[in-house]
Amino acid sequence: MIKNESDILAYIQKNINTTSKNVIKSIGDDCAVIKLSTNKSLVITTDTSLLGPHFTKNYSPYEIGYKCLATNLSDIAAMGCKPKYLLMAITIPKLTDAWIKSFYKGINQLIKKHDLTLIGGDTNKGPLSISFQVIGVNNKKILYRKGAKINDDIYVTGKIGMARAALLLSKNKKKYKVLKKFLHMPTPRISIGLAISNIANCCIDISDGLAKDLQTLMSQSKKGADVFIEKIPTHHVVKKTLTRNKYLEALIEGGEDYELCFTSSKKNRNKIKSLSLKYKTPITIIGTVTKSEIKYLDNGNMIKLNLKGFDHFSK
Amino acid sequence: MIKNESDILAYIQKNINTTSKNVIKSIGDDCAVIKLSTNKSLVITTDTSLLGPHFTKNYSPYEIGYKCLATNLSDIAAMGCKPKYLLMAITIPKLTDAWIKSFYKGINQLIKKHDLTLIGGDTNKGPLSISFQVIGVNNKKILYRKGAKINDDIYVTGKIGMARAALLLSKNKKKYKVLKKFLHMPTPRISIGLAISNIANCCIDISDGLAKDLQTLMSQSKKGADVFIEKIPTHHVVKKTLTRNKYLEALIEGGEDYELCFTSSKKNRNKIKSLSLKYKTPITIIGTVTKSEIKYLDNGNMIKLNLKGFDHFSK
Numbered sequence: 001m002i003k004n005e006s007d008i009l010a011y012i013q014k015n016i017n018t019t020s021k022n023v024i025k026s027i028g029d030d031c032a033v034i035k036l037s038t039n040k041s042l043v044i045t046t047d048t049s050l051l052g053p054h055f056t057k058n059y060s061p062y063e064i065g066y067k068c069l070a071t072n073l074s075d076i077a078a079m080g081c082k083p084k085y086l087l088m089a090i091t092i093p094k095l096t097d098a099w100i101k102s103f104y105k106g107i108n109q110l111i112k113k114h115d116l117t118l119i120g121g122d123t124n125k126g127p128l129s130i131s132f133q134v135i136g137v138n139n140k141k142i143l144y145r146k147g148a149k150i151n152d153d154i155y156v157t158g159k160i161g162m163a164r165a166a167l168l169l170s171k172n173k174k175k176y177k178v179l180k181k182f183l184h185m186p187t188p189r190i191s192i193g194l195a196i197s198n199i200a201n202c203c204i205d206i207s208d209g210l211a212k213d214l215q216t217l218m219s220q221s222k223k224g225a226d227v228f229i230e231k232i233p234t235h236h237v238v239k240k241t242l243t244r245n246k247y248l249e250a251l252i253e254g255g256e257d258y259e260l261c262f263t264s265s266k267k268n269r270n271k272i273k274s275l276s277l278k279y280k281t282p283i284t285i286i287g288t289v290t291k292s293e294i295k296y297l298d299n300g301n302m303i304k305l306n307l308k309g310f311d312h313f314s315k
Numbered sequence: 316m317i318k319n320e321s322d323i324l325a326y327i328q329k330n331i332n333t334t335s336k337n338v339i340k341s342i343g344d345d346c347a348v349i350k351l352s353t354n355k356s357l358v359i360t361t362d363t364s365l366l367g368p369h370f371t372k373n374y375s376p377y378e379i380g381y382k383c384l385a386t387n388l389s390d391i392a393a394m395g396c397k398p399k400y401l402l403m404a405i406t407i408p409k410l411t412d413a414w415i416k417s418f419y420k421g422i423n424q425l426i427k428k429h430d431l432t433l434i435g436g437d438t439n440k441g442p443l444s445i446s447f448q449v450i451g452v453n454n455k456k457i458l459y460r461k462g463a464k465i466n467d468d469i470y471v472t473g474k475i476g477m478a479r480a481a482l483l484l485s486k487n488k489k490k491y492k493v494l495k496k497f498l499h500m501p502t503p504r505i506s507i508g509l510a511i512s513n514i515a516n517c518c519i520d521i522s523d524g525l526a527k528d529l530q531t532l533m534s535q536s537k538k539g540a541d542v543f544i545e546k547i548p549t550h551h552v553v554k555k556t557l558t559r560n561k562y563l564e565a566l567i568e569g570g571e572d573y574e575l576c577f578t579s580s581k582k583n584r585n586k587i588k589s590l591s592l593k594y595k596t597p598i599t600i601i602g603t604v605t606k607s608e609i610k611y612l613d614n615g616n617m618i619k620l621n622l623k624g625f626d627h628f629s630k
Contacts (some may be wrong), residue, residue: 119347
């Protein structure tokens with residue numbers, strides 16, 4: 001019986017051809033990878049954004065365009081690659097001059113910043129839905145979700161928890177104003193992804209929450225982790241405002257911050273420190289890779305978390 | 316003011332970067348083309364299919380899956396290329412075991428037939444919407460919409476007009492039964508596209524109707540055409556059943572047959588005849604490329620057509 005996204009994936013993997021010569025990575029990572037030559041590959045990702053799960057009515061069209069593309073670019077960043085080409089299939093209910101222009105301006109902000117080329121697309125009339133496809137290339141190594149080694153440091157870029165906190169604090173106008181930019185306009189970590197690509201052992205972007213995404217990294221790497229909650233970097237408003245339970249929810253279950261979570265050998269600490277300075281972005285050690293089992297520790301005390309993963313079809 | 320699809324395209328082309336090194340073809344053909352090496356390129360297309368404009372409630376989930384992929388493959392065929400890799404972003408209202416399985420079986424029929432690999436995708440909950448992205452490679456030359464030469468023969472593969480005739484005759488159960496397979500399950504002309512790729516001068520798939528698609532070929536080639544209506548091949552049910560006006564509508568304005576329309580030098584007539592035999596598919600000369608202006612002739616008499624192009628946003 002097909003009841004959720006995982007069942008669809010399992011059905012596809014059992015019944016449909018998902019591998020062939022030159023397909024280095026198929027379904028199951030942030031991007032698919034096609035080998036072009038010994039050192040050159042293409043990475044490809046597609047994501048759809050919808051009113052409801054991905055953006056709400058209080059997003060401006062500019063923010064909708066920006067975020068839809070940012071989340072796709074984040075998948076390329078998580079593979080340690082450089083985004084290059086872009087296709088978009090959009091469905092919009094009606095053509096409003098102001099909406100269209102603002103929407104494409106949001107997209108264009110990222111196209112300009114990352115020197116992308118929009119090479120194709122399709123436009124239809126119907127319920128708002130935006131699908132991007134981004135094609136990137138590797139500079140050095142490609143990062144996958146698997147590859148973590150025992151005793152690796154576990155890092156996150158930037159600060160996390162703000163996207164969920166924005167939702168939790170949406171009625172507090174002042175706090176929401178500070179936090180909503182993290183929810184509406186996340187920064188895809190392209191430069192850092194490229195810079196760590198030859199020193200990180202595995203990488204994912206935190207779209208489904210640290211707990212679920214770290215779980216994916218560790219289960220694909222067949223490893224465990226000790227996570228030090230007190231070290232997880234967040235915005236001071238998140239720390240000061242939320243109750244203990246909501247704070248943990250924002251930090252660990254939140255997602256949608258689109259920061260990178262990766263692991264790297266202890267010997268790379270200095271290199272990563274300089275990258276953090278170079279890109280003016282915190283890159284923080286939040287844990288250690290262990291043999292098995294993921295443990296969350298708060299100043300040395302083990303915390304029992306009761307987390308649900310996100311599934312579009314769960315009730 | 317942005318009022319239709321062409322306005323969106325014009326806005327994009329004016330404001331957004333659509334060209335760069337290695338992008339041989341961007342927005343404006345059946346596929347985008349990225350150069351990999353001297354003789355090797357990738358062709359890429361994306362199309363969204365929606366309930367309403369692309370399929371209706373009397374399509375089975377099998378047919379929906381099949382047709383959505385077929386229309387994308389047809390774009391690769393129109394470039395004279397071989398489809399290889401596939402991504403799909405689908406949004407479905409609810410998970411029904413039977414629906415999902417039947418839908419993927421329809422997709423899998425074409426995946427198996429054309430030896431494709433499904434390498435990625437995204438699944439969401441919402442109003443039914445299916446976006447495929449297909450990546451192909453060239454064997455020989457890549458076909459574009461421009462390139463027609465004066466005195467070239469104009470060809471169509473297969474027979475056309477059945478898709479529109481199916482809609483026009485949807486209340487006639489017997490006739491509809493004969494015609495609906497052409498509307499619901501078009502055949503992407505991959506093998507023929509590949510086979511003609513070094514002898515055709517330009518090519519398009521007939522998705523928007525012969526008139527609109529031929530107009531595109533000729534305006535991009537800066538040429539005209541004489542089209543001989545009596546030579547356009549169609550199904551005998553279309554010919555026998557429809558009134559004169561509806562017959563012309565089906566044949567010339569119809570679209571959705573996803574046959575190829577291409578031009579080739581007169582010297583290739585014998586080669587194309589043998590391809591027709593080899594692939595057991597009619598490949599018929601329906602006209603000649605001229606210096607300018609597109610004329611429709613019916614047994615020598617000029618016909619004045621009053622055609623509207625299809626636009627998702629026109630009323």
